[in-house]
Amino acid sequence: MAQVNPEFIDEVKRPGEFNASACMNCGVCTAVCEMGIELLPRKLFRYVLLGIKDKVLENTETIYSCLLCKMCEVNCPANVHIAENVRSLRYYINKKVYNL
Amino acid sequence: MALPTGETIGILADNLRLRNSVLPIPGKNATRWAGGLGIPRGGETVLYTGMMYQLIPYIEAVNKSQEKIEDTWLVNFIKVGRLMNRVINISGFMGRPSKSLQADYNKMLANIARLLRQAGVEFGYLYEDELYSGALIYDLGMDDVLAAHAQKVYAIFKKYGVKNLITVDPHTTNMLRSVYPALIKGYDLKVKSYLEVLVERDIKPKHSLGAEVAIHDSCVYARYENVLNEQRTLLAGAGVKVSEPPGAGLFTHCCGGPAESLFPKKAKQKARERVEQIKSVAQNGVTMCPICFVNLQKAARGEIKLDDISNYLVRAYL
Structure with missing residues (x-):
């Protein structure tokens, strides 16, 4: 069973950055993902919002596979800053997992 | 076994x-492209290459080594490599x-300088x-390292009294125009891509190439x-x-380059x-980013001819 950590979002969040609360879960981003990765970015962001930290950390390769090309972002009906959110997750992983 | 993400990022950040x-x-090697062009040092307006074009041959050499060791037991040595890299630059041994x-x-950068001159830009x-x-x-999310580096870059511009930057590639344009202002208090540089400058200066063509390319x-x-429009305006001209x-x-679809490292x-x-996709509309393709160019050219395997936009523009506008 997935363990939920309500504080996880605050760990990832930097001032004015990670923000996916406007996401309506419509799936356009996943449909247009250039890498064809089903997790990107809708499910991934949902894991962050729900605080399912283990699921996020299980998918580090996916997080770094994102091209930051903004194809998803330009198609997002909720104007979520997807590329910046992915960069925020990388920042978090670099610090907390890779100790960089 | 994939390349170890943390160690690879660590080497790049170090x-x-x-x-x-x-x-x-x-x-x-970084400045060789400017040889013989007589470009003055410094000034209020500078052509800022950001080293992207010069870096590509080095990135290529390192990537060939990376491809050879990706999915082999040799990736385990990258951890040791990172430790060694703190003392001695290991990328110099990788190809x-x-x-x-x-x-x-180098020719692409010289093209850009000559085009700007032709357009009357000092x-x-x-x-x-x-x-x-x-x-x-x-891109890799090493924001603290980037923030410190951005201060060094900005200090050099200030030392030379630079006010305007003309950039040559999209990544450097984005960094200097959209990322640095958030990192540096009082950032006051005006940044334009050379494509924007050439259109703004209304550069006039001397020859018509009569070619067809997929963009x-x-x-x-x-x-x-x-x-989006500048490259089309210049090519049409x-x-x-x-x-x-x-x-x-x-x-536009991506070239895949950002995943390369x-x-x-x-x-x-x-x-x-x-x-x-490019092949489905034309036999020639034109790019405006060195990363796109190198990635697509490798993948094309000679089936289509790709070229940097500067190589087209220089033939028409000079």
Whole structure:
């Protein structure tokens, strides 16, 4: 069973950055993902919002596979800053997992 | 076994912190393109290459080594490599850049300088004092390392009294125009891509090329910096018929290049998909980013001819 950590979002969040609360879960981003990765970015962001930290950390390769090309972002009906959110997750992983 | 993400990022970040570039380049190789052009040092307006074109032959050499060790037991040595890299630059041992590739990229930069001159723009260059912008480190989320590096880059511009920057590639344009202002208090540089400057100056063609090319837009120009019309205006002026492949303009598809440093195989697969799209509309393709150019050219395997936009423009406008 997935363990939920309500504080996880605050760990990832930097001032004015990670923000996916406007996401309506419509799936356009996943449909247009250039890498064809089903997790990107809708499910991934949902894991962050729900605080399912283990699921996020299980998918580090996916997080770094994102091209930051903004194809998803330009198609997002909720104007979520997807590329910046992915960069925020990388920042978090670099610090907390890779100790960089 | 994939390349170890943390260690690979660590090496790139250590290089930026210790050696001012993700892959250090000897100063004479970084500035060779400007030889014989007589560009003055410094000035209020400078052509800022951000080293992207010069870095590509080095990135290529290192990527060849990465591809060989990706999915083998040798990746375990990257951890040791990171420790060694803090003392000695290990990328220098991972492959030598091809001389012909260096000559190709140097020619593109010289083209850009000559085009700007033709358009009546007065500009200088910082030669060996010019630093890499940190674009890859930004993408990888190493924001603290980038923030410190950005201060170094900005201090050099200030030392020379620079007020305007003319950039040559989309990634450097984005860094200097959209990322640095958030990192540096009081940032006051005006940044334009050379494509924007040439259109603004209304450069006039001297020859019509009568060619047809498929355009591959850069994701960064298209979706980060809104540079979409300039390349089409300049190519149309050059007498080039531009064919739009599936996924062009604002919705351009990516070349896969951003995945290259960590996942070379994924990058190659994406580039191949893009080549198929370009091939479906024309036998010649034009790019405006050195990363797009190198990735697509490798994936094209000679099936289509790709060229940097500067090589087209220089033939028409000079």
